[in-house]
Amino acid sequence: MYTVRIGSACILGAPVVAIALLAVCGPCLAADEATIAPADMPVVGTIDERFQSFNIEMVSVTGGPFWKPYAPSEESTPHKNRDLLAVRSPIDLGSARLRKYAAALSPAYLRVSGTWANTTFFPGSGVTSTRPPAGYKNVLTRHRWDSVIDFSKAVDAPIITSFAIGPGTRDSKGIWKPDQALEVISATRKAGGRIVAAEFMNEPDLPAIGGAPAGYDAAAFAHDFQVFRAFMRQAAPNVMILGPGTMGRSPDDSAFFLASASGIDAVSYHFYGALSERCAGGHTADISLSDEWLARTEKTFAFYAALRDRAAAGKPIWLTETAEAACGGDRWSATFLDSFRYLDQLGRLARSGVQVVMHNTLVASDYGLLDEMTLVPRPNYWAALLWRQLMGTVVLDPGLPVQRGLHVYAHCQRRISGAVALLIINNDPQTSHELILPNSSMRFTLDAGTLQDVAVRLNGAALAVEGSDQLPKLAGVPANAGSIRFAPATITFLAVPDAGNRNCT
Incomplete structure (x- = not known):
C-alpha cells in the first residue's frame, strides 16, 4: 500500500x-510521489548470509590466457583482430591488499572454476610437474591450491568449485573417473580448507568451448552426473551438489537440467546479459540504463525457476556466475555505468528468492571488481561494499512495483534490530524522482562526473583508498523525514534505523 x-x-x-x-x-x-512505510513492509523471503559472493577464475590461479583488458584508447576492435586473450601469471592470493579488500565483502563464497577448470590437472601427492599430461591443458599445483585455501580462510569465503571433465579424466570407454575430484577434495581436507559446494563441470551446455569430449551432450552429461553424485555422496557427503551450471535458455539447457535435477541440492545457473565486444556482441553502452536491459536477469531466472518447480521442487537457486557481459565484459564494465546493473540485479534476484549471486570476477579483465594490475577498487566494488554494509538477509516488500526509471528494493538493515535499508535506483538519465519517507534516515548516494567514469562519488565526495590501502568509512548523511529527491542517473541507499519493523528483529 x-x-x-x-x-x-x-x-x-x-x-x-x-x-x-x-x-x-x-x-x-x-x-x-509515493509514500513508503518502512515499519509496515512485509517479508517476501530470506537470502543466504553469503548472498553477495565472487569468482576467481581457475586460470587466474594457475596462470594462463584469459580475456585481455581493453586498452584505454584502443582503436581496433578485439573480435576483428582476434587479439582476445592475454597470458597472466598466477594471481598473488597472499597479497595483503587483495585480502583486505576481499575480506571487506565477506562473509561470502569464493568460487574457483570457469571454462579452464574443465581441463585443469591436479597432481597427486608428491608430484611436482607443471606440464599437463595428455588430455589436459593446465596444471593446478598443490602450492597454488594451498594458496586458494589460505585465501579462503583469511577472507571468510568458503570454496565452491567444479572438477576436470576433459578427455584426460576418462577411461578407455570414455567414462568419467573421479580420481581428479578425489585428489582435490582430499588435498583440501588435509590443508584444513572447506569446500561447501561443487558443480560437476563448468557450463556443460558449451561442451566444445569447455573442453568436453567430442559429441558431448545431455545424455553423456546424465551418465557422468550419476557417477559424480555417487562419488560425492561417499567422498564428501557434506558438500552441496549444485547443477547444472548452464547459462542458456534453450531446449538443450532444459535437457542438461533434467539430466541432473534428481541429484542436486541446489539449482545453479549462469547469466550474462550479452556477449562482450571481444566475442562480437552487438549491444552498446546506451542501453545500460534501460529497463529492458536491467530486466534481462529476471528472464533467465524465470527459466530456471520454472525448471526447478517442474523437476526439483523446493530446491534453492544459486546464480554461480554473472557479470555485465560474457568474455571479460565491455569497455564500460569497469565504470559507474555498470553499477546500475550490478545493484539492480542483486535487488531483483534477492526479491525473487535467489540465495546466492556470484560476480565474475573479483579481479580479472574488465568485469573485475578490482583492477587486476593495481587492485584499485572499481565502481562496482564500492557498490558491493555498500550492499554488504547495509542490506541484510531478510527481504521486504517496499510496497512499490519496479517502475520505469525508478527501482526500489528493501531489506532489513544489516545487524540493526527493527531497522530497514532501502536501495533506490534512478536509472532515468534525465528526470529526478521523489519518494515520501515518514522516517528520518541516513543517505548514501552514488554518482559520477559522467556515467562512464572509473571514479565514483559517495554523497558528492570521491571514493578512494587511503594510506596503507585503508578503505574509507562509508558514511551516510542525515536525511529528514518527508520528500526525498533522487537525481537522474544516481543510486541511493537509505538506512532507516528507527523504522520499527517487527520483521527485522
Whole structure:
C-alpha cells in the first residue's frame, strides 16, 4: 500500500489504482510521489548470509590466457583482430591488499572454476610437474591450491568449485573417473580448507568451448552426473551438489537440467546479459540504463525457476556466475555505468528468492571488481561494499512495483534490530524522482562526473583508498523525514534505523 500524490489530492491504494488513474489522468501524474512505510513492509523471503559472493577464475590461479583488458584508447576492435586473450601469471592470493579488500565483502563464497577448470590437472601427492599430461591443458599445483585455501580462510569465503571433465579424466570407454575430484577434495581436507559446494563441470551446455569430449551432450552429461553424485555422496557427503551450471535458455539447457535435477541440492545457473565486444556482441553502452536491459536477469531466472518447480521442487537457486557481459565484459564494465546493473540485479534476484549471486570476477579483465594490475577498487566494488554494509538477509516488500526509471528494493538493515535499508535506483538519465519517507534516515548516494567514469562519488565526495590501502568509512548523511529527491542517473541507499519493523528483529 502506498500514497499517490496528484497535485494536492492524495489517493490511497494498490498499484492498480495508480495504473487506472494514469489511463484517465495521463500527464497529471507526472509529478507523483509515493509514500513508503518502512515499519509496515512485509517479508517476501530470506537470502543466504553469503548472498553477495565472487569468482576467481581457475586460470587466474594457475596462470594462463584469459580475456585481455581493453586498452584505454584502443582503436581496433578485439573480435576483428582476434587479439582476445592475454597470458597472466598466477594471481598473488597472499597479497595483503587483495585480502583486505576481499575480506571487506565477506562473509561470502569464493568460487574457483570457469571454462579452464574443465581441463585443469591436479597432481597427486608428491608430484611436482607443471606440464599437463595428455588430455589436459593446465596444471593446478598443490602450492597454488594451498594458496586458494589460505585465501579462503583469511577472507571468510568458503570454496565452491567444479572438477576436470576433459578427455584426460576418462577411461578407455570414455567414462568419467573421479580420481581428479578425489585428489582435490582430499588435498583440501588435509590443508584444513572447506569446500561447501561443487558443480560437476563448468557450463556443460558449451561442451566444445569447455573442453568436453567430442559429441558431448545431455545424455553423456546424465551418465557422468550419476557417477559424480555417487562419488560425492561417499567422498564428501557434506558438500552441496549444485547443477547444472548452464547459462542458456534453450531446449538443450532444459535437457542438461533434467539430466541432473534428481541429484542436486541446489539449482545453479549462469547469466550474462550479452556477449562482450571481444566475442562480437552487438549491444552498446546506451542501453545500460534501460529497463529492458536491467530486466534481462529476471528472464533467465524465470527459466530456471520454472525448471526447478517442474523437476526439483523446493530446491534453492544459486546464480554461480554473472557479470555485465560474457568474455571479460565491455569497455564500460569497469565504470559507474555498470553499477546500475550490478545493484539492480542483486535487488531483483534477492526479491525473487535467489540465495546466492556470484560476480565474475573479483579481479580479472574488465568485469573485475578490482583492477587486476593495481587492485584499485572499481565502481562496482564500492557498490558491493555498500550492499554488504547495509542490506541484510531478510527481504521486504517496499510496497512499490519496479517502475520505469525508478527501482526500489528493501531489506532489513544489516545487524540493526527493527531497522530497514532501502536501495533506490534512478536509472532515468534525465528526470529526478521523489519518494515520501515518514522516517528520518541516513543517505548514501552514488554518482559520477559522467556515467562512464572509473571514479565514483559517495554523497558528492570521491571514493578512494587511503594510506596503507585503508578503505574509507562509508558514511551516510542525515536525511529528514518527508520528500526525498533522487537525481537522474544516481543510486541511493537509505538506512532507516528507527523504522520499527517487527520483521527485522
